[in-house]
Structures are given as C-alpha cells and as structure tokens.
Amino acid sequence: MTQNSKARLLLSDLQQDQKATVKTCVANGVLKQKLLNMGIIPGAEILMIRNAPLRDPIEIGIQNYFLTIRRSEAKLIRVEAL
Amino acid sequence: MINVALAGQPNSGKSTIFNMLSGVNQHVANYPGVTVDKKSACIKHHGESYQIVDLPGTYSFSMFSLEERVAKSFLLDEETDVIVNVVDASNLRRNLYLTFQLLELGKPVVLVLNMMDVAKRREIAIDCDMLAQMLNVQIVESIGSQQQGKAEILAAIERASQQSMTKPFMINYNELETYIAQLEKQITLESTIARRWLAIKALEGDDLILKKVGLTTESIRDLTATVHTRHDLDVDQSFACQRYASADLVYHKCVEEKQLGKVNLTAKIDRLILNRWLAFPILGLVIYLIYQLSIIGGYKLTNYTWPLFASLKNIVIDMVPEAQFIDLPPITDFAIWMVNSAIALLNYLPIFFILFALIAILEDVGYMPRMAFILDRVFRRYGLHGQSTLPLVLGGAFVGGCAVPGIMATKGIADERARLATILTVPYMNCLAKVPFYTLLLGAFFPNQMGQMMFYISTVTLFIALIVARFLTSTILANRETAPFIMELPPYHLPTIKGVLLRAFQRVYLYIKKVVTVVMAVAVVLFVLLQYPGVPGDKMAGFRDEANNALADFDRQAKKTGVYTLVDEQTEVFALINLYDGYKAKRMLAGSKKAVVALDQLFLAANPQLFPLVRPENSSRADAKKINKAVRKLSKVNKRLQMAIKSEKIANSFLGLFGRALEPITRFSGFDWRINVAFLSSFAARESAVATLGSIYETGQAGQRAEESIAQDGVYTPLHAVAMLLFMILSPPCIATMVVVKLQSNSYKWMLFATFFPITLGIIISSLFFTLASSLGWSGIQMMQYFYICVAALALALAFIKIKPSAWQVGE
Missing domain, CATH: 3.40.50.300 (P-loop containing nucleotide triphosphate hydrolases)
Structure with a gap:
C-alpha cells in the first residue's frame, strides 16, 4: 500500500477482520454529534466485523461494543489501517 | 414527595x-x-x-x-x-x-x-x-x-x-474552560440545574438549551469559530474526546478485566445469526414462527375465548326486553348491535396478547436491531428503514395480520420519516378481517381459481405498501427529519418473564382503553345511520300480514292438541318462540352432555309449563311434539321476516341513501349502492362488510349461503368481483387502525390522510381496471393478473431509481 492510498482509506473500504484507527470525520451537525456520541473519535480503534448479507450496512467493533452503520455514512470517516 | x-x-x-x-x-x-x-x-x-x-x-x-x-x-x-x-x-x-x-x-x-x-x-x-x-x-x-x-x-x-451537593463532579475540558466560564456568566436563568451544565450544552450549540437560557445560535457559532481559529479545536469533538478520555481514566483506575480480547458469546451467536448465507433463512424462520404463534395460534385460541364472549352476549340479551315476534324493541336491537361490535374487537385480544409478548421478547433478546441490519438495504430503497420489517410483517405478510400491533411496533424506528411512512403503509397489508370478505367473493366468482387469486391478493399487498412508502417519502414526507442508520447491536440477553408479560399487558390495556372506546362510540353512530328512518309503512304492513298468517297457522295447529290452553294467547306464543330461540342459542354453547342436562334442568325449573314444548324429548306426550314442530316452523318464518325487515331497513337507512348518493362516483368501478353500504359499514370493523353484504343478500331461503345468493343474483360479473377485491386490497384502515395511527403519529391530520388517501387510490385503481377490463373484454382472472404485473413491475422499477440524499448525508 502506498503512503497516498493509506491516507485516503475510508471506514467503508476496510476488509473483514481488518483493524484501523479513526483519523478524522467529515460529517456535520447531528450526524457528527451522533458519531461522536457513539465513540467514533480520533484515535479510537475500529475492527471491521462484517458486511450485512446484502453488503450494506456494515458492522464494526468500537469502544468495546458492536455498531452498524451504512456505507454512505462510513464513507465520511477517514481511518488509518493498523 | x-x-x-x-x-x-x-x-x-x-x-x-x-x-x-x-x-x-x-x-x-x-x-x-x-x-x-x-x-x-x-x-x-x-x-x-x-x-x-x-x-x-x-x-x-x-x-x-x-x-x-x-x-x-x-x-x-x-x-x-x-x-x-x-x-x-x-x-x-x-x-x-x-x-x-x-x-x-x-x-x-x-x-x-x-x-x-x-x-x-x-x-x-x-x-x-x-x-x-x-x-x-x-x-x-x-x-x-x-x-x-x-x-x-x-x-x-x-x-x-x-444530601446537599457540596462538591459537584467536574471534567476538565482544558482549553474550553475559559469559554464555559464566559457563558456561565452570561446565563442568568434561575434553575436547580448547575449553570456549568447549561453553559456546556450551550457551547455544544444545543438549540433547546439556547432557547431556555436566551442565547442565540449565531453567538455560539461565532464562539465556536473563535475556538477553532485560536486553538485549532472542534468544540463538539473536544467535548466528546475529553469525556472518553475521562472515562478511560476512571476505567483504568477502577476496573480490572481478565478476559480482555476474548471473543464473547454475542459475537459467536452473531457469526451464525448474521452469517451471509444463514441470515435470511433464520430471519424467515423467526418471522414464520411469530406469524404461526400469534396469528395462527392466537386464532385457535379465539376458539376458546369465543364461547366466553358468546355467553356474555346471551347474558346481555337476557337482560333486555324480549322480542314480540317480528317486532324487536329498539333497545334490544341496540344492545345486540353493541355487544356484537364489542365482541368483534375483543375477539382479537388473544392474538394481540401473544403478538405483544413475542415482540417484547424479540426486543429484550436484541434481535430487532439485527433484523434491521439484515434488511435495511431493501427497505431503504423505498424510503423505509430496516426496522420497518416487523411492523409490515405484523400488518399482514402471508394471508393476514393486523395493522394495530403493526403500527404499535413502529415505535422503535429511529428515523422519523421512515417511521411515519411505515405507520402510513402498514394499513395496506392484508388485514385478517379482510380474509372472510375475500373468501366470500372468491367463493362466489372464482371457486376454481381460489388458490391462485389468494396468492395474488396476499403478495400484491407488499408491493403496494412499498410503492406507497416510496411515493410518500419522496413527496409529502420528503422534508421530514431523517436519521442516519447508526445503531448499536446490543449483546444478547435472556428476557425476564415478568418484563415480557408486563409489557404485553400494558399494550393490550392500551388497546382496550384507546381503541375499543372509540370503536364503540362509532358503533353507536353507525347503528343510528343503519336503523333510521326505518322501513316504510306499506312494506312493513306486508311483513305484518305475513307474520299474522304464520301466527294464525300456528294457532290452528295448536288448537288440535290438548295443550292449547298453554298457548292460546299471543303473549304466550311470543314467550314460547323466545324460549325456543334462547334455548337454541345456549344449547350451541353447551359442550358436553352433562352441560346439556344441566341446561335442560335450569330451563325446566324456570319454565315448568312451556319448556316441555321446546324440548319434547323429555316428555312422552305427542301433543308436545306437535307443538314443537309448529314452533320450529314459526321460528323459521320469524327469522326470515326479521332478515327481510333488516335488509329493507338498511336499504332505506341514511347509510343506504349515502350509498346511493355515491353511486355516480363508484359507478366506474362497478359498485352499486349495496356494495357501497357494505364498504361504508366496514369502517367500524372489517368483519361487518361481510355481515352487511350477507344481510342485504339474505334471500331467506334456507340452506343458501351468501356466496351462492350473490353469484346467482346475476347483477355482478367476475369483473365486479375483482373491482371489489382491488378496492378492498387498497381500502382504508378500520377505525381501530385509525385510532392507532393517531396515537403513533400524534396528529389528526395523518389519521385523516391515512383514511382518505387509500379510499381515493382504491376508487381510482378499481375504476381504471374495471373500465379497462370491461372495454377490452378481459376475464376476471386476466384483470387480476394485469393488475398484479403492473404493481410488481412498478415496485421493482422504483428500487432502481435512487432516492435523493438527505441533508445530513452531505459531508465536506
């Protein structure tokens, strides 16, 4: 993986069982607040658990619990692979 | 306190x-x-x-x-x-x-x-x-x-x-502290809540708090912009990070976890439940089980609760004045009507109770959000939410459910627009009470294609519901608030019996309190509309003549016997008929032989003279048998005349007039006033559509069922029948559902919309297809097939047209 593509990695790009940390989140307003409240803060560790049977939404592990999020929102979260 | x-x-x-x-x-x-x-x-x-x-x-x-x-x-x-x-x-x-x-x-x-x-x-x-x-x-x-x-x-x-709060807990928000202190000084509101909390929430831009403390959104926006330029900090993010950091600190000082990193049970179960290949079969199984246990099982349970209600009805009938042959006292008529209306609704209580208990179990176990996770992608395309699955299933996947629990189950949907859309579309699903109506019409017009037609009817409703949902969410609900799908999948838990039962009882009680009361009020109105102004004088005179002839006939027969003195007065004859009918009604409910013997003894004790004439098996006298035969005949004439009077009454009633007035509109879908009246009366409870149609069509001929009389009547063709079916498929929610729509959407506007939109849609669709079918010479089956193909094609096509993204979906 080149340095460039690594920097552009999004939460929606993660493969099953891949681990990453949250870098930034480009959401606004209530969506941003919701993501923050659910523990998606810079530095938080994320484990991509699985896709839904129809590929969307996805299930991730964060802050010691399981969270589902649609791909459209996962695209707003930039991550760094571990 | x-x-x-x-x-x-x-x-x-x-x-x-x-x-x-x-x-x-x-x-x-x-x-x-x-x-x-x-x-x-x-x-x-x-x-x-x-x-x-x-x-x-x-x-x-x-x-x-x-x-x-x-x-x-x-x-x-x-x-x-x-x-x-x-x-x-x-x-x-x-x-x-x-x-x-x-x-x-x-x-x-x-x-x-x-x-x-x-x-x-x-x-x-x-x-x-x-x-x-x-x-x-x-x-x-x-x-x-x-x-x-x-x-x-x-x-x-x-x-x-x-205790008094001496040293309130504080998180140190570092750079933000200056700004919190600054806002604290600006807040003058006298409240038992700490000013610091108000200041923090104000800095977070919370509109509710800002309004309360009298600060403007603009001033806060300026402040957060200042923070951003001075410290390169995002206010919301800093608050969240500080809270998580403090939580980390507390956690590390107070908690010791030995199994860190071990896969827990929930994750193991989810590997199965949410498995790519197994998720759908398991979901299907869960839905099937809910349906079997509640709708099918509950329906079986009603076989046991029904006699309870029927004996309740007999008690009420015993209390009101008795009929004088064909003259039913209005109060008696009214009492019977009200009891019937109440029973029609209470009959569903076992089904509701099981359903509410099962929903409570699913909620407690934690399966609900997983259901949403599995199906969200399908429903999202129609503007609904993964969590819309259960309401729609309860509303009537397969061959019939009930919109009332379906709409009640929309409570948990996080997305406001999807929640409203679900509330408004659940009534389109097949309601259990529509099934007798379908079977009546299919039995009359499509006896050989019943299975095929029933398949169309039961599957087309889901397509219709999806189309309507998509239509509503992209038009009148387009500007409603939506929420991003960000949902926790909670750990699995075993539900407690107490918690589940408590919730099921609370919901059943809510149903009784809110729904049954309203429906009873409407039943009163409907009674008046169906009863008045009554049968015209000349027609009534005709019925009276027939009745008198029958009575005279009975008198002649009775004179020939030795027990004539028992029935030589008209009041005695009326009493005998009532005794005969009353005994028959109660006898039907007596299950065992022992119960019959007990019933006989009870009746004999109350009516020592007349009862032997009702039940001559117990007496050896031939006279009694003769009278008994005459009474049976008289009772039959009485039933027929009462039916005819009822039918005449409906034809002449306000509702009948209204049905006639609607004929110019409903003409295009082939509905005459009789069908209109049946649909109008189906508002109170759907069962009454069949009952009304039945009583209008009652020919009085013994042994002929309503299906046969409708089919033989010759006025309607299979095309009429399909038009009626189409209208019924789309037709408006019953009053019980309307009340629940009002409860869950918290607005009368939506309740009215939920009523009139389907009626309009139903009239348009049934007129369109009826006119097309009549002018193009389609058969009834073809008419249904073309309708089905159109609806299914539209539903699939809509799935491929993208929905406009919501405001919150737009990032940087």
Whole structure:
C-alpha cells in the first residue's frame, strides 16, 4: 500500500477482520454529534466485523461494543489501517 | 414527595431496574406532544413517597434523537431531586459517557451498576469504593433480571435525597474552560440545574438549551469559530474526546478485566445469526414462527375465548326486553348491535396478547436491531428503514395480520420519516378481517381459481405498501427529519418473564382503553345511520300480514292438541318462540352432555309449563311434539321476516341513501349502492362488510349461503368481483387502525390522510381496471393478473431509481 492510498482509506473500504484507527470525520451537525456520541473519535480503534448479507450496512467493533452503520455514512470517516 | 429520574444508556437494563422498583404499579403515558412512552410509578419507602420517572434510554444529551430531546426537556422543566443512573457494569467505560453528563447537572446521583452477573462471568472486577470516590456518588451493585439490589437502591435514593451537593463532579475540558466560564456568566436563568451544565450544552450549540437560557445560535457559532481559529479545536469533538478520555481514566483506575480480547458469546451467536448465507433463512424462520404463534395460534385460541364472549352476549340479551315476534324493541336491537361490535374487537385480544409478548421478547433478546441490519438495504430503497420489517410483517405478510400491533411496533424506528411512512403503509397489508370478505367473493366468482387469486391478493399487498412508502417519502414526507442508520447491536440477553408479560399487558390495556372506546362510540353512530328512518309503512304492513298468517297457522295447529290452553294467547306464543330461540342459542354453547342436562334442568325449573314444548324429548306426550314442530316452523318464518325487515331497513337507512348518493362516483368501478353500504359499514370493523353484504343478500331461503345468493343474483360479473377485491386490497384502515395511527403519529391530520388517501387510490385503481377490463373484454382472472404485473413491475422499477440524499448525508 502506498503512503497516498493509506491516507485516503475510508471506514467503508476496510476488509473483514481488518483493524484501523479513526483519523478524522467529515460529517456535520447531528450526524457528527451522533458519531461522536457513539465513540467514533480520533484515535479510537475500529475492527471491521462484517458486511450485512446484502453488503450494506456494515458492522464494526468500537469502544468495546458492536455498531452498524451504512456505507454512505462510513464513507465520511477517514481511518488509518493498523 | 421526592422526584426521582431514572436515566441510562439503551441496553443498560434500565427497564428491569424500573420494573423491580415499581412492581406492576406503573403508569404509562406519553411525554407532552410526542409519542415517546413515559413510564412512572409512585412508591412508598420509610413513610416517604417517591415519584419515579423512567427517562427514555439515551447515549448522550445531544440533539440527535427524539428520546434525547425528551429526556433533556424533562430534566430542564421538572423538579428532579435525585437521579438514578443505571449503567451496564460489563461495559462501564462507554456508559460513563452519559454518567458524566448526568453528574454535571449538579444533582445527587445514585449510580446503579446493573448486570453484575454478566460482569462477574466475564471476570470484570470493579473497585466500587474507588469509583464512588472518583465520581463523588453513591454506588449500588444490582442484578435487575434477578431482582437483586432493590432495597439497596431505595436506601441510596433516600440518602441522596437528604444530601446537599457540596462538591459537584467536574471534567476538565482544558482549553474550553475559559469559554464555559464566559457563558456561565452570561446565563442568568434561575434553575436547580448547575449553570456549568447549561453553559456546556450551550457551547455544544444545543438549540433547546439556547432557547431556555436566551442565547442565540449565531453567538455560539461565532464562539465556536473563535475556538477553532485560536486553538485549532472542534468544540463538539473536544467535548466528546475529553469525556472518553475521562472515562478511560476512571476505567483504568477502577476496573480490572481478565478476559480482555476474548471473543464473547454475542459475537459467536452473531457469526451464525448474521452469517451471509444463514441470515435470511433464520430471519424467515423467526418471522414464520411469530406469524404461526400469534396469528395462527392466537386464532385457535379465539376458539376458546369465543364461547366466553358468546355467553356474555346471551347474558346481555337476557337482560333486555324480549322480542314480540317480528317486532324487536329498539333497545334490544341496540344492545345486540353493541355487544356484537364489542365482541368483534375483543375477539382479537388473544392474538394481540401473544403478538405483544413475542415482540417484547424479540426486543429484550436484541434481535430487532439485527433484523434491521439484515434488511435495511431493501427497505431503504423505498424510503423505509430496516426496522420497518416487523411492523409490515405484523400488518399482514402471508394471508393476514393486523395493522394495530403493526403500527404499535413502529415505535422503535429511529428515523422519523421512515417511521411515519411505515405507520402510513402498514394499513395496506392484508388485514385478517379482510380474509372472510375475500373468501366470500372468491367463493362466489372464482371457486376454481381460489388458490391462485389468494396468492395474488396476499403478495400484491407488499408491493403496494412499498410503492406507497416510496411515493410518500419522496413527496409529502420528503422534508421530514431523517436519521442516519447508526445503531448499536446490543449483546444478547435472556428476557425476564415478568418484563415480557408486563409489557404485553400494558399494550393490550392500551388497546382496550384507546381503541375499543372509540370503536364503540362509532358503533353507536353507525347503528343510528343503519336503523333510521326505518322501513316504510306499506312494506312493513306486508311483513305484518305475513307474520299474522304464520301466527294464525300456528294457532290452528295448536288448537288440535290438548295443550292449547298453554298457548292460546299471543303473549304466550311470543314467550314460547323466545324460549325456543334462547334455548337454541345456549344449547350451541353447551359442550358436553352433562352441560346439556344441566341446561335442560335450569330451563325446566324456570319454565315448568312451556319448556316441555321446546324440548319434547323429555316428555312422552305427542301433543308436545306437535307443538314443537309448529314452533320450529314459526321460528323459521320469524327469522326470515326479521332478515327481510333488516335488509329493507338498511336499504332505506341514511347509510343506504349515502350509498346511493355515491353511486355516480363508484359507478366506474362497478359498485352499486349495496356494495357501497357494505364498504361504508366496514369502517367500524372489517368483519361487518361481510355481515352487511350477507344481510342485504339474505334471500331467506334456507340452506343458501351468501356466496351462492350473490353469484346467482346475476347483477355482478367476475369483473365486479375483482373491482371489489382491488378496492378492498387498497381500502382504508378500520377505525381501530385509525385510532392507532393517531396515537403513533400524534396528529389528526395523518389519521385523516391515512383514511382518505387509500379510499381515493382504491376508487381510482378499481375504476381504471374495471373500465379497462370491461372495454377490452378481459376475464376476471386476466384483470387480476394485469393488475398484479403492473404493481410488481412498478415496485421493482422504483428500487432502481435512487432516492435523493438527505441533508445530513452531505459531508465536506
């Protein structure tokens, strides 16, 4: 993986069982607040658990619990692979 | 009175703690202006009364969801003396996020470490003394599901209510502190809530708080912009990060986890339940089981509850004045009507009870959000939500459900637009009470293609519901608030029997209280509309002649017997007929031989002279047998005449006139006034469509069923039948459903819309297809097939047209 593509990695790009940390989140307003409240803060560790049977939404592990999020929102979260 | 607010994150077991504290003595209402449940209970402890309110479960106090706003305004507006914060001991770190915000309110807090059993099993050790010291609160350990900790929680509440807050808990928000202090000075509001909390929420841009303290959104925006340029900090993010960092700090000092990193049971179960290949079969199985247990099983249960209701009906009939042959006293007529209407609704109670209990189990186990996870992608395309699955299934997947529990189950849908759309589309699903109507028409016109037609009817409804949902969400609901699909998949839990039963009873009670009362009121109106002005004089005279002839006939027969003195007066004859009919009704309900003997004895004791004529088997006299035969005949004539009068009454009633007045509009779909009246009366409860159609068509000929008389009538063709079916498929919700729509959408506007939109749609579709079919010479089956193909094609096509993204979906 080149340095460039690594920097552009999004939460929606993660493969099953891949681990990453949250870098930034480009959401606004209530969506941003919701993501923050659910523990998606810079530095938080994320484990991509699985896709839904129809590929969307996805299930991730964060802050010691399981969270589902649609791909459209996962695209707003930039991550760094571990 | 001490006011206690129970707060906690979702899935922290808050409800079990509330149930444990309050017992069955709960009061369920809505928070003002919204459809969020407000549960409260008043309990006594050591001579002091405590009013406990169960706040909705929230992750935080932001502006994200209705629940968060409701909880916040409750804490702002009501005087709360003590806050009880329920946290999941096995997930303390994340639960502290809300705890910190509760502590900042500056009120006495009792921290309940719930689910200690789960924590112990996972070998999570919590140093409670350290935690109490760090947070400056009282800590109680409990296991809500095992009723452990009630006395300790009550004692802690009592202590907390006497304590004064000397040193409120504080998180150090570093750079933001200056700005918090600055806002604190600006806030002059006198409140029992700490100014610091108000200042923090104001800085977070919370519109509810800003309004309360009299600050403008613009001033806060300027302030956050200043923070951004001066410190390169995002205010919201800094708050969240600080809270998580503090939670981390507390967690590391107080908690020791031995099995860190081990895969827990929930993850293992999810590997199966959410497996790519198994998820759908399992979901199908769950839905099938719910349907079998509630709708099919509940329907079987009604076989046992029905005799109860029928005997109730007999009791009522015994109390009102008796019929004088064909003259039914209006009060008696009215009483029978009301009892029938009530029974039609109460009959569903077993089904509802099972359904509500099953839903409660699914909610407690944690399957609901997983269902949404699996199906979200399909429903999203139609503007619905993954969580719309269950309401739609309850509303009537397969061959019939009920919109009432379906709409009640929309409560948990987080997305407001999808929730409203689901409420408005559930009534399109096949209602259980429509099934007799379908079978009546199919039996009359399509006896050989019944299976095929039934398949079309039961599957087309889902397509219609999806199309309507898509239409509503992209037009009149387009500007409604939506919420991003960000949902926790909670750990699996075993539900408690008490919790499940309590919820099922509460919901059934709500149904009885809200729905049955309204339907009864409407039944009264409908009765008047169907009864008045009554049968015209000349027609009535004709019926009277027939009745008199029959009576004279009976008199002649009776004269020939030796027991004539028993029935030589008209009142005696009437009494005999009533006795005969009354005995027959009760005899039907007597199951065993023993019960029949007991019934006979009861009747004989009450009517020693006349009863032997009703039941001559018990007496050896030939005379009695002869009279009995005559009575049977007379009773039959009586039934026929009463039916004819009823049918004439309906034809001449206000509703009948209204049905006729509608003919110019309904003409295009082939409906005459009789069908209109049947549809109009089906509002009260759908069953009455069949009953009304039946009584209009009742020819009085013995042994002929309504299907046959309708088919032989010759007025209607199979095309009429399909037009009727199409209208019924689309037709408006019954009154019970309308009441629930009002309850769940909290608006009369939506209730009216939910009524008139389907009627309009039904008229348009049935007129269109009826006209097309008549002019193009389609058969009834073809008409149905073309309709089906059109609807299915439209539904599939819509799935491929993208929905406009919502405002919150737009990032940078």
